[in-house]
Amino acid sequence: MFRDALIIFRKELKNVFKDPRTIFAVLILPMLIMPIIFLVMNTVSQSQAETYESAVYSLKVTNLPDERFLKILEGIISFELVDEINEETVKDLENSIMVEFPPNSAERIENGERIDALVFYNSTSRGSSYGAQMVQNALASYSSFLLSEKLLEHGLTIEDLNPVSVEKMDVAPEESRGTEILATLIPYFLLIYIFAGAMNIGLDTTAGEKERGSMPVLLVNQVSRSSIATGKILYVMTIAILNSIFTFIGLIIAFKLGGPAFGAENLNLSSLSASTFLGLFITLLTMSGLAAALIVLLGSIARNVKEGSGYVMPIYIMAIVLGIATMQMESPDNPFLYLIPLVNSIFVMKDIITVNFVIARFLLMLISNLAYVSLFIYFLTRVFNSERIMDSSGS
C-alpha cells in the first residue's frame, strides 16, 4: 500500500517541480520575501531618521527663561527661530514646533519656582513629532542642568538624590537570552507559511483533479483508495514543509540583515543550535501533516477549487488569528492546551526556541498531532471510498 502512495507522491512532486514558477513560489519567494521586507523597512526607517536628524526645524519660543536651553537644543537638532508660528499654524507648517514658557519664567526659576513648558507639535507629521521629541529631550537636559546648579549651591550632586542604585541581573541561561523575539515571530510565520504552502497545492490535487476530470482515471486504477489519499497527503505535506523551511531560512537572513528594525539587534541567533533545528523540524512535520491532511480532506469533499477555497479559507484565517493571539504568550503549564491542534505546536516551538524544552509537552503535542492526522486520513479514505469523491461541478 505504501509503495503505491509513494508512486503517487513521486509523480505529484515531479509534476510540481518541473514548473519553474512553482519552484519560485515554493522555495525562492518565501526565502526572499522576509529579507526584502526587513531590508526595505530598515532602509526606509534609517533614511527617514537621517532626514529628520538633518532637517532644519522652525522653532518659536515664547518667554524663553534662559539662552542655555537653546544652546542645549543646538547640540541636538538644527533649527531657526521664527516668530510667525502660532498654535493654529503649527499644524500646517512642515517641521515646525512651538515651545511656550510661562511669563517671567526666568525670575520664577531664579526664585526656585517650578515652571511648566508647553510643546506644540503636529502628531500626524513625523518631522514635527521627531522635532518635538528632541525639544522634550533638550528640556529634560536643561531641567537636569538647573537642578545640578541648585544642588551644587548646597554642596550636593544629582547622584546624591538617588541613594539606591538599581541594576538588573538576568539569571536566564546564556543560550536563552535574546530569544524572545525569535519565539514571538518564528512560530507565527512557520504556521502561516505551512498553511499558505499547503492550501493551493492541496486544493489543486483534489478539487482541481475533479475539475480537470482526471480523478476518475486515477480511481479506476487498481491502487487502493487509502494509497491515493496517503500519497496526496505526503505530497502536500512536503510542499508545506519546504515552504515553511525556506520561510524560516528567509527569516534568519532577515534578522541578520534587519539590524535595528524590530529590535533585531538584541537577537541571540546562536541559540538556534542543531537540537533546536531538530526539535523545530519534528514539530513542523506533525504540524504540516495536520494542515495537509485537513486541506486534502476538505479539497476532496469540495466539488471544485472555488468551493474548496471556501472550506479552507476559514481554517487559514483561524490559523492566522491563533498565531497572532499566541504571539506574546508564554508557553502555559496546562497540559490540556498541548492537546489542541496548532496551539500545541506554537507553544512547543516557543519552548524549543527559548531553550525551555519540556519533554512532556513535546510528547503531548507529538501524540495528539499524530492522532489528528490519523483521524483525518481515516475520514479522507472514507471520502475516497465513497461516491462523494466523484461529486464534481463538471459532472
Add this chain to the structure above:
Amino acid sequence: MVKVERITKTFENRRKKVTAVDSLSFVAEPGSIYGLLGPNGAGKTTTLRIISTLLKPDSGRATVMGFDSVDAPTEVRRRIGFLTSDMKLSGNLTPRELLRFYGELSQMRESDISVRTKSLSDYLNMTDFLDKRIGKLSSGMKQKAAIAVSLIHDPEVIVFDEPTNGLDIITARTVTEFLKDYRKKGKTIIISTHIMSVAEKLCNKVGIIFKGKLVANDTIEGLYRRFDESSLEDVFFKIADLEGVTESV
C-alpha cells in the same frame, strides 16, 4: 464480457430524489462495441461509472469478466480501461512520464512499461510528442495521450464515456479508428454517446436510454428492421415519440 443486470441508481439531495438508472440490463460481448445512446442526463455516464466501480448500484449488479463491480472492485479495475472526454490532461509531465506513472500503479514491470509505451506511441503516432510536456500539447495530442494512459495495462474491457465529444474532426477520427481496431483485437468496448452518427459507425449493438430506462437493446440492423427506418436518428426519435419523451430530448 460485461454483464449489467437490473441495476438501479438513485441520487438524493436536499430538494429531490432522482432515479438516474432504473433497472437497466445489457450484455457487451468481446470483440464488439456496445453503445449506450441517450440524451444528456439519461443515465449513460452513471451506468458506465457503475461498471467501472466508481459508483455502487442501489440494486442489481454489473460484472466485468465475471467479477462483480461491488464485491471485487480491484479485480474489475485490473481489467478495464476507463476514459472520458471530460478528462483534461494537464501539468508538466510528459506523456511518457504519465504512462510510466499509470504503469507503475498497475504494478507493471519497468521493462513491460517501456515496451508497452513504445507500442502505444507507435500505434497512436505519439512519437513526436512523447517527451513534450502535456501542458504544451494540442487537444488532439492530449486526447491521444489520455487514450494511451487508459490502455497502458492492456485492459480486456474499454469503457469510454462520450468518446468524440468536443473533439475536432481529425482527433475524433483517431478515436473512432482506435475503437474499431481494438474491437478487432477482441476487446470488449462500451461507449456512451448522444451522437447517432458515431453510434452508427462504431457500434455492433446499442442500448437506447431515456430517463434511466433502457427502452431498446439491439443491433443497429435489428433496430432498423424493428422500427422500419434506415437511420439511427429516425429510430431514436420514433422511440422517443413512443415513450412520450420527445420534448425532453
